[in-house]
């Protein structure tokens with residue numbers, strides 16, 4: 001019998017929340033290399049292992065490329081694995097990102113987002129995460145430390161489902177979340193383990209008793225079909241993601257959807273955001289706008305891959321103008337906001353004819369003020385009234 | 401070799417469930433030149449067997465006596481089903497017992 005859930009509320013950074021979730025998930029193998037702002041996740045996990053609180057193999061590898069490669073090997077033999085990285089580290093493991101999804105390994109990785117060099121930056125944004133968007137991984141972007149903790153637990157449930165078998169990345173704001181403390185309700189480890197039991201035999205694995213070959217060359221006669229399996233697994237994982245959101249609520253109480261809507265029902269102007277700081281500021285700006293009689297709302301993207309296009313389209317049904325706030329860059333693209341492009345492509349395909357304006361902000365943690373978001377909505381209103389929309393992103397916070 | 405199946409039927413991630421199924425791929429079809437081994441010139445040094453990347457040199461327990469009367473307990477032969485014609489055996493053979501002969505003249 002499942003015993004009554006008792007929650008313990010403690011102050012945690014999002015990084016520690018990630019470490020606590022990996023411990024609750026009873027991971028078998030951790031391989032990681034330190035990089036700011038991810039380091040405190042694996043420091044905490046190393047501590048759990050050293051103190052005997054978590055019975056896991058901790059491999060202090062020599063690089064991120066090795067970290068994810070070690071995870072590929074461990075996952076291939078059937079272990080439950082966890083790693084974490086950021087920025088240059090995520091770039092360095094990039095080729096292995098494709099291998100992990102291509103081999104259908106349910107690896108879970110926490111990735112507090114950070115700007116990319118050069119110039120050298122240790123500060124937060126989402127350039128690293130957006131560079132990983134086409135790798136076949138399922139990608140969540142959390143907005144609170146509680147959500148980081150809960151989403152990593154969900155991630156194992158999704159990744160290891162035999163209908164999915166894909167790696168999952170759980171991202172959030174570097175520094176603005178990774179290093180700031182919030183109250184987090186944590187659940188007893190055995191309660192979490194009961195929700196995400198380990199099954200040996202629910203997926204192919206390397207074993208001397210039943211030899212199989214993983215990762216052989218696929219000639220042109222085969223490669224396309226095997227990649228199409230990944231396309232379908234990622235697209236179809238949405239069903240499982242929805243199921244897990246539901247079962248998670250039943251089990252733990254907290255409610256999650258693939259997007260979060262804030263005051264969108266009657267909103268004329270909707271800001272689309274991702275991550276903690278952007279969303280928090282956008283919500284505050286909406287509160288102030290509404291005090292001044294401007295009906296604004298926020299849609300936060302929580303599930304980034306598979307992209308919840310239809311959910312977003314539905315959430316902005318009543319809007320006059322939509323502003324997409326990107327904390328990442330797609331340099332050389334016609335419009336440089338990566339998520340703007342996801343939304344533009346989705347809306348065009350779905351026949352949603354709404355004016356869409358791109359804004360870039362918070363690059364390498366450039367300070368984002370609530371007033372920036374407020375003024376951006378005022379601009380959206382001006383564009384709407386003059387029926388003339390910019391053909392470039394609005395670079396909020398940039399010195400002209 | 402398995403027939404070209406739909407994406408739904410291919411094992412997940414292209415994994416191969418049957419050990420040693422690579423034997424079904426007769427890589428000998430790639431060859432443009434075939435190694436031909438002259439048994440009388442071969443001194444059974446094993447170098448070709450060691451170096452062949454396939455490996456397509458067979459070490460067989462067949463006794464052989466050369467024209468000069470030298471007796472050997474083993475014979476080296478080439479498995480043309482898998483020999484891809486790279487010529488390495490011919491390069492390493494100390495007695496030039498292996499000659500590369502064009503498949504099509």
Ligand code: SF4
Pocket residue numbers: 435451452453454455456457478482483484485486487488489490
């Ligand atoms: S030609 Fe190459 S593949 Fe063929 S037997 Fe010689 S070494 Fe082996």
Ligand code: SF4
Pocket residue numbers: 437441442443444445446447448449476489492493494495496497498
């Ligand atoms: S390398 Fe030449 S001599 Fe040595 S075993 Fe092979 S064929 Fe015979």
